[in-house]
Amino acid sequence: MLATNHPLSHSAQSPLIQLNNINLSFNGNPILQGINLNLNKGEIVTVIGPNGAGKSSLVSIIVGLQTPTSGDIQRKAKLRIGYMPQKLTIDPQLPLTTQRFLSLCGKSAALKTAVQRLDIECLLETPVQKLSGGEMQRVLLARALMSKPELLVLDEPAQGVDVAGQAELYHLLGQLRDELGCCVLMVSHDLHIVMAQTDQVLCLNKHVCCHGAPESVSQHPEYLQLFGKKAAEDIAIYTHNHDHQHDIHGDVVEPGQHNCQHDHSIHKH
Amino acid sequence: MLATNHPLSHSAQSPLIQLNNINLSFNGNPILQGINLNLNKGEIVTVIGPNGAGKSSLVSIIVGLQTPTSGDIQRKAKLRIGYMPQKLTIDPQLPLTTQRFLSLCGKSAALKTAVQRLDIECLLETPVQKLSGGEMQRVLLARALMSKPELLVLDEPAQGVDVAGQAELYHLLGQLRDELGCCVLMVSHDLHIVMAQTDQVLCLNKHVCCHGAPESVSQHPEYLQLFGKKAAEDIAIYTHNHDHQHDIHGDVVEPGQHNCQHDHSIHKH
Amino acid sequence: GSDKALNPFAPKPTVVATIKPLALLAQSIAGEDFTVVTLLPPNANPHALAMTIADRQRLDDASLVLWLGAGFERFLAKPMQQRRGAQLELGSLEGLNWPAKSPADLHLWLDPHNIAQALKAITVELTLIEPLNRNVLDQRLASALRELAQREQAIQRELDAFKNVPFAVSHDGYAHFVGAFGLNQLAAATRLPEEQLSARRMYELQKSLAEASCLVVEPGDHSGVKLAKVLGVPAVEVDPLGRAPEITSITTLLQSLTTGFKHCFNPRNRS
Amino acid sequence: MPDFLINALLAAFAIAAVAGPLGSFVVWQRLAYFGDTLAHGALLGVALGLFASINVTLAIVLCCMTLAGLLFLLQQKPSLGDDALLGLLSHSALAAGLVSVSLMGSSVDLFAYLFGDLLTTSRNDAYLIIAVCGAVLGLITVFWRKLLLMVIDADIAKVEGIPVNLMRILLLMAIAIVVAFAMRVVGVLLITAMLIVPAAASRRLTTSPEAMAAGAAIIGAGAVAAGMWASFYYNTPAGPSIVLAASGLFLLTLLKRRQ
Amino acid sequence: MPDFLINALLAAFAIAAVAGPLGSFVVWQRLAYFGDTLAHGALLGVALGLFASINVTLAIVLCCMTLAGLLFLLQQKPSLGDDALLGLLSHSALAAGLVSVSLMGSSVDLFAYLFGDLLTTSRNDAYLIIAVCGAVLGLITVFWRKLLLMVIDADIAKVEGIPVNLMRILLLMAIAIVVAFAMRVVGVLLITAMLIVPAAASRRLTTSPEAMAAGAAIIGAGAVAAGMWASFYYNTPAGPSIVLAASGLFLLTLLKRRQ
Numbered sequence A, B: 001m002l003a004t005n006h007p008l009s010h011s012a013q014s015p016l017i018q019l020n021n022i023n024l025s026f027n028g029n030p031i032l033q034g035i036n037l038n039l040n041k042g043e044i045v046t047v048i049g050p051n052g053a054g055k056s057s058l059v060s061i062i063v064g065l066q067t068p069t070s071g072d073i074q075r076k077a078k079l080r081i082g083y084m085p086q087k088l089t090i091d092p093q094l095p096l097t098t099q100r101f102l103s104l105c106g107k108s109a110a111l112k113t114a115v116q117r118l119d120i121e122c123l124l125e126t127p128v129q130k131l132s133g134g135e136m137q138r139v140l141l142a143r144a145l146m147s148k149p150e151l152l153v154l155d156e157p158a159q160g161v162d163v164a165g166q167a168e169l170y171h172l173l174g175q176l177r178d179e180l181g182c183c184v185l186m187v188s189h190d191l192h193i194v195m196a197q198t199d200q201v202l203c204l205n206k207h208v209c210c211h212g213a214p215e216s217v218s219q220h221p222e223y224l225q226l227f228g229k230k231a232a233e234d235i236a237i238y239t240h241n242h243d244h245q246h247d248i249h250g251d252v253v254e255p256g257q258h259n260c261q262h263d264h265s266i267h268k269h
Numbered sequence C: 001g002s003d004k005a006l007n008p009f010a011p012k013p014t015v016v017a018t019i020k021p022l023a024l025l026a027q028s029i030a031g032e033d034f035t036v037v038t039l040l041p042p043n044a045n046p047h048a049l050a051m052t053i054a055d056r057q058r059l060d061d062a063s064l065v066l067w068l069g070a071g072f073e074r075f076l077a078k079p080m081q082q083r084r085g086a087q088l089e090l091g092s093l094e095g096l097n098w099p100a101k102s103p104a105d106l107h108l109w110l111d112p113h114n115i116a117q118a119l120k121a122i123t124v125e126l127t128l129i130e131p132l133n134r135n136v137l138d139q140r141l142a143s144a145l146r147e148l149a150q151r152e153q154a155i156q157r158e159l160d161a162f163k164n165v166p167f168a169v170s171h172d173g174y175a176h177f178v179g180a181f182g183l184n185q186l187a188a189a190t191r192l193p194e195e196q197l198s199a200r201r202m203y204e205l206q207k208s209l210a211e212a213s214c215l216v217v218e219p220g221d222h223s224g225v226k227l228a229k230v231l232g233v234p235a236v237e238v239d240p241l242g243r244a245p246e247i248t249s250i251t252t253l254l255q256s257l258t259t260g261f262k263h264c265f266n267p268r269n270r271s
Numbered sequence D, E: 001m002p003d004f005l006i007n008a009l010l011a012a013f014a015i016a017a018v019a020g021p022l023g024s025f026v027v028w029q030r031l032a033y034f035g036d037t038l039a040h041g042a043l044l045g046v047a048l049g050l051f052a053s054i055n056v057t058l059a060i061v062l063c064c065m066t067l068a069g070l071l072f073l074l075q076q077k078p079s080l081g082d083d084a085l086l087g088l089l090s091h092s093a094l095a096a097g098l099v100s101v102s103l104m105g106s107s108v109d110l111f112a113y114l115f116g117d118l119l120t121t122s123r124n125d126a127y128l129i130i131a132v133c134g135a136v137l138g139l140i141t142v143f144w145r146k147l148l149l150m151v152i153d154a155d156i157a158k159v160e161g162i163p164v165n166l167m168r169i170l171l172l173m174a175i176a177i178v179v180a181f182a183m184r185v186v187g188v189l190l191i192t193a194m195l196i197v198p199a200a201a202s203r204r205l206t207t208s209p210e211a212m213a214a215g216a217a218i219i220g221a222g223a224v225a226a227g228m229w230a231s232f233y234y235n236t237p238a239g240p241s242i243v244l245a246a247s248g249l250f251l252l253t254l255l256k257r258r259q
């Protein structure tokens, strides 16, 4: 194992997926730099980070949609992945009810369970293209579940889901991990929930800022730089008290260059 | 004025937009029922409600994209509306940098201000289609600002925006209201911020459950039914303690029919 | 003016004929005194030709353009409208024979009478271009007409025996020949190669062609061959354009048509 | 019934049957232009076939499959829409065909190849069409689920282990083969129209992909019957009459208000 | 230079100039099929024009504008993609044209009307083309910003007070008119290809809509020059040579790796 000094690689069994020194760049712009990551059974791993940090790109690499510019990926043989992309647009010319959409990827028994779990019985007859933003997220999650994945990858699953739904969604992810013993990898901006429901947090900003259990991450200096001290303490955003230290966070872009990752310096106080 | 008994119609000046008894249905399914709403200068009005409640539909009606099935809308003459839709897909065949995209709708001075405000200088050369989810939201907001709108309408503006960005976004909306004296109407699922930053809250679930100042709304029985008692108290979602009262909230769909609005009964406890 | 400058190696005036039969007509009068050029490649479709710049230049350089009419060489309709130099549109000559059944058919070089008219008109035009050669041209005309008359009689004799043998054609390009020699054409499947058949027409064709000896098709007319197969009559290729290289005069072209039709009429001649 | 009518109906019904499902994919994947592109490619195929003196049908099939391959390759560069790519290929193929005909002083009227005629279908032609259509229909049925998942979202399908690229090329090749074979027998207009029009009509009536495909096949068959009847009754050309009948059926579906 | 060459170049450059911006919109709005549809519609126009004995050019223009209007109306029902709608219209128009010719027993070969030839352009034709192209170019320039906002997102544009439907119909009509007039003069192939191919090539080189439109016009003009030269040098037909030259330029842009 190359990444032996990696806090996420603590598990004894061989990991589902192992990323070694992954780099990705578009047209010479580095998007991801030197990422090492192991995903193990039964873990919930959350990727957090500012907009444009490369979270979706990392997810694409993990599920195999994007080829990294350099680096090495090892997947368990015949790994079953359930994937829920950040956004999905289905051609309106395809007549497709939610029921049929779901039934395409599994048996009717699995469908029934998933539908009940996510409480979407009443959407079954709706054309998928007509679902509202949050409804679509639920359906996509149901779909990802049906295939009984070993690795469930979700890119901002709670986006557009209503307050109550969010809580249940995260609750559900925890249940699933316990039942299926699968690994859940998700991207989220919702620090509250992340900290409460996650086993491992990966704080990303092109490179891996810090990773580990939520408690340890929330004490990490780079985390504090990215999200502000106060946020780390009470994770209450609206009382967020700005700490101007974070304007240059230890980013590994070309040194000397202004780092342009929206270090939330909008409100100049 | 028809809606005199309406708590939002308190302002002395004539409202920017006045909705009277708006109904909307698709193929006979009621989506919105009997909505009355006045929007006044200098107000921040937030629409909350579960997925599929018709929030986006209401916004479409207000900006004039959707014609209601019945009801009456009165707009101030020559009302300048800034609009930021829930999602936007731009044809990848259109070569368009963010700079050019913004410059299409205003003078370069306005552009400069908006760009600085939202801290998106470094995105100016990126093709708009390549922006990450949260970056796009910032750019769209900048765009909506540039036209110096009298009414700024945002459908889930914080969707996909990172933690720090969210706080600043709401902060910025408050500033704008003060500076431009415009009315801000937004849809949001983020009860924390909504309660902290909003003048008026409209809780929607096909019909208007309740409306008024955040404090009053958060005591309203229908609100409690929709979002749970605990949420109203500390607005902390992950500690949400389920109250099964909400399974039938006073919805005006055909009586006797099971109400299918995902009353977050996913985790059957 | 500039035409000569672009084409300094052509001391002789040129006659541009659109298709080979017209070139043969022109050649029999022009002899060595003119350069006769055929515009269309041997087998191009006159209905949908895309000209090259050289083609276009040849048109402009020509002392005389010989063509049939806008209904045949459609690509020439506009250039001929604008043309200031001499042109001879054979389709608009006076005193032509037109077949009763398809009065607009422009394959008019298949009728000896029309050939004679055309030869006379060509002689007039060429004389206008080279007045000094009047005598030579007149002599060539006279001998051409003589040869034509002889050939016409010979063909008449050859075809007499088959006057009543019924046959059909795939597309209506032989009407002038059929009319001139009194042949028994039952039907033409279509007026134009691109035209598609209706089920009714097909049904009628099948009934009326029951006793037809063959279906005459042009070389390369695959739809005609297929049609013959479906109708259950043999297809016989007859080439009204005289594409074969051994056809070097209008009389040999008429003779080859005769041979072709005899193949149709006489089952022993068919393989 | 006269033989020619039986042959024509056999061929037309076979085409309607396969054009239903195949055309549904054409509509979903926005490949409506593909038929025309293939027709133009056929022109080039004829020219090259004559040049290389190989069987013309073979040359057409090869050329159409090459076009399908080219489209697949160009689709990998996502900066252009499918319709623009197809337009590009279509016009380039047509221009190349015209130029090579002109350079070779070719001896065939290429346009004749494009205007096959349904009514001159021979029994052997009909059998050929039935065989090709049957084979393609079988292929589509076997891979239906995978094709559908690809249509819904290529990314998700890929993650779930579906060979998306293989499915895509399969679909393009299936269309290319059906069009190439059917074109010479029944004409370009009929085959390309049968791909689009019944599927478009069926879209408005159905709520599942399978129903849309089957509905398109049925509407296509209905159009064949109605068009043939009209061709007999009103003495109109058979192929265009069938196409008009299909368009008429589409217009009827516009009356349906819902959805 | 001979007169016919001057006329041809005048017409071709005018078409390249307007086809650049117009073609960019065609690519952005996924209307690549529209040119072919209009060509087929022209066939119907000729048939109806002969039937009603009105001027054929007028009949073609009217028919093309009707098709543009129909497309606009059908676009309002969003359940079908633009390409399928265009395919539907295209095939229906062609079939209707063929049937009406057959019913009228008309004596003209309609296809002839579709095969204009660049080299037969008269001076008056060239002036007509220049006038039409100039007018359309002017219109596009005047409404450029509004058209662009419509392309980016029709909803936002509508909210910001841009008459989206008007812009959409303006665009469709502009294309219809340019194609209808240019078609009879320079041929269908040339005008429809010039709309798509240079715009597609320009897309790969530029980073702003204006640059793409201007680049497309320049690439089109380059293709005209190169194609004419090739037509002279290799003795190939002029129209197809220009189209092939444009395709060649597109292939060159594929070499550019970035973006």
Ligand SMILES: Nc1ncnc2c1ncn2[C@@H]1O[C@H](COP(=O)(O)OP(=O)(O)OP(=O)(O)O)[C@@H](O)[C@H]1O
Binding pocket: A026, A031, A049, A050, A051, A052, A053, A054, A055, A056, A057, A058, B126, B130, B131, B132, B133, B134, B135, B160, B162
């Ligand atoms: N195909 C591409 N070409 C060029 N740049 C790209 C491409 N895809 C992504 N990027 C850039 O890479 C960066 C990371 O994008 P990514 O979508 O991974 O961010 P993210 O962390 O998911 O952000 P968000 O929280 O907003 O979803 C962004 O700056 C984006 O502009």
Ligand SMILES: Nc1ncnc2c1ncn2[C@@H]1O[C@H](COP(=O)(O)OP(=O)(O)OP(=O)(O)O)[C@@H](O)[C@H]1O
Binding pocket: A126, A130, A131, A132, A133, A134, A135, A160, A162, B026, B031, B049, B050, B051, B052, B053, B054, B055, B056, B057, B058
């Ligand atoms: N064009 C349409 N045809 C049929 N039903 C529709 C249409 N548009 C919306 N709906 C339905 O109307 C309901 C309300 O949709 P809307 O998008 O307004 O919800 P929302 O409150 O914005 O939800 P979310 O929070 O998920 O964005 C949904 O159930 C949706 O399925």
Ligand SMILES: [Mg+2]
Binding pocket: A055, A056, A057, A086, A155, B132, B133
């Ligand atoms: Mg992302």
Ligand SMILES: [Mg+2]
Binding pocket: A132, A133, B055, B056, B057, B086, B155
């Ligand atoms: Mg919404």
Ligand SMILES: [Zn+2]
Binding pocket: B242, B243, B244, B263, B264, B265, B266, B267, B268
């Ligand atoms: Zn509950």
